[in-house]
Amino acid sequence: MDYTLTKFLWTLLGLFIVLNWGMLMSSTMRRIGARVAGRYGIPWYQPWIDLTKLYSMRSQLTHGTMFYIGPVFRLMGGVGMFLFMPMIFGSDLWSNYSFSGDLVLILYFQFFGMLGMALGASEGGQPYSAIGISRGLSQFTTVEVPMTLAVISIAIQYHTLSFTDIVAAQQGGFMHWTVMTNPFATAAAMLSLLGAFGHSPFNLVKAPNEIPIGPPTEYHGTFLGVLRTNGAILHVAEAAMFMNLFFGGAGSWFELIIKTFLIYFWSVFVGTVFPRFRIEQSVVWFLKWPTILGIIAIIIYM
């Protein structure tokens, strides 16, 4: 078979694996959260049922073109992150469409979905969406500050903006991982991860028991199904990004699953322990300690 086609099919297969792993991971994490609260929690297959139901709602309505495109943008954010991220180190086919400057593009895709969602949700006309958007964007802007500082620090450290090169530089045992060689950047990024994953204490934007559920207040049926599909992909893609940057990448799918699970678990672990921040608290928090750590990480490698 033609190499281009083979690569495309393998990338689709990778997307399928990532989607299903993301859904299994989210239900597992919800079960862990439930056990902490002394409950059993949802069945592990609940996300698939929810998705089936959402895609099969009979009546749906739209508020305009942008309302349609919002979830598509959001999905593109997650899928785009996956497409340009090397998932398995050393495998040409599982490297997806990564190239020498993919780190910058991935950082962009991380924000891209949120901006699309902001445009789409605001056309819904629901005031709670507007509040959710303003909260979400202000929080995520500050989440990006320590994250970007950490990434710049790594770029200076390894003299590259390519994921594959960064992972290659970390091979040869865990003492070579960025978490050991550049702990300040890792600390800054892992703290910003808490905001990127949106678990408690930084889940004010989408928490169901705050002002109803933030930006997706008006989204239902297939729209919400697309958003949830993206959520599953995005969580794995983001965890894989942190894995590639700080924890030596993955040599196999098994390693990827273990590492992404632990990275995602870090945010859930913090989430079950700490209560929710208000938005002005979380904005100030991100601009304080994680940012200071990020600046130290840059100064060290200047």
Add this chain to the structure above:
Amino acid sequence: MEKDFDKKALTDMYKDKFLAPENEKRQVTAPDGSIIEIDPLDDYFCQERPKELKPRKGAVEKFLNWARAESLWVLGFGTGCGSIEIPPLVTPRFDMFRYGVQMRPTPRQSNVFIISGYLSVKTLKRAIRSYEQMPSPKYIMGLGSCTINGGMYWDSYNTINRLDHYLPVDVYVAGCMPRPEALLAGFAKLKELIKEGKGEKANEYARNFDWYKANQKKIIKDWNMPDFNW
């Protein structure tokens, strides 16, 4: 089956009563100084009647019904005293998440509406608006005897007696108050109905829309919203 009623008498009686001042057409000066006309009924609300939406056929619909039954998203809208019976469902003792029942904060994302107890006329208005905003297929659970016959409020001046005159009810949970276990039993019954393909009350509401609207307007005196609000 369509319900019989004297349509004309009812619609004549309440013809011009329902337009509130804030929903009338008016002219507004925009920030740039131009004058624009605003018609709230046209601009803010949908003017289309709810339609009957036919189920798919055969095994596909069975599978989808199974998925719908196993994923009941409940609107977080408490009416009356029964709403205090819902929070225990998320506690370790009852844990409704085991059965695929989850709470949603917005009507757009919910399938199940629990009318949890007596429904005052004022709340009925909000209940109707919330119900109509929920996407189909949607289900209503009447909780407590107040929703069946008025219960201890049957002669009250501002509560309704029979919920199914105003909104189509799938499942009743009797009692005053029913305990959370009874609610879980109600969810089990609702699942059974949906899996059998009997959870089609949203279509019944669309089919008998005029009858429901006439009943609703008979009791809600300050009807300051359009007939179709989703």
